[in-house]
Amino acid sequence: MTDKTHLDEVNRKLDILLKLMAYQTVQKMTLSEGAPLLRRLGFNSAEIAEIYDSTSNAVNVRLAEAKKKKKDKQQKGGKVDTPSSQA
Numbered sequence: 001m002t003d004k005t006h007l008d009e010v011n012r013k014l015d016i017l018l019k020l021m022a023y024q025t026v027q028k029m030t031l032s033e034g035a036p037l038l039r040r041l042g043f044n045s046a047e048i049a050e051i052y053d054s055t056s057n058a059v060n061v062r063l064a065e066a067k068k069k070k071k072d073k074q075q076k077g078g079k080v081d082t083p084s085s086q087a
Contacts, residue, residue: 023051035059036066
C-alpha cells in the first residue's frame with residue numbers, strides 16, 4: 001500500500017468514528033434539536049441527514065427553523081441557550 005492509500009484508509013475510519021460519536025451525542029434528540037448542534041460542530045447537511053437517516057432537505061428546513069427561532073428570540077430580548085450557557 002502507498003502512503004496515500006494508508007492516509008485514505010485512516011481518513012475513512014476517522015470519518016466513521018466521528019459519525020458514530022455524533023450519533024451517540026444526538027441519539028435522544030429530535031432532528032430539530034440535534035441538527036443545529038451538529039452544524040455548530042462542523043457537520044454539513046448531508047452528514048447530518050446520514051446520521052438521522054433523513055434527507056438533506058429535511059435537515060436544511062430544521063436548520064432554517066432553528067435559525068429563525070434564535071433570531072426571533074434575540075429580537076424579543078430573550079436569552080438564547082448556547083452550549084456555554086447550559087453548563
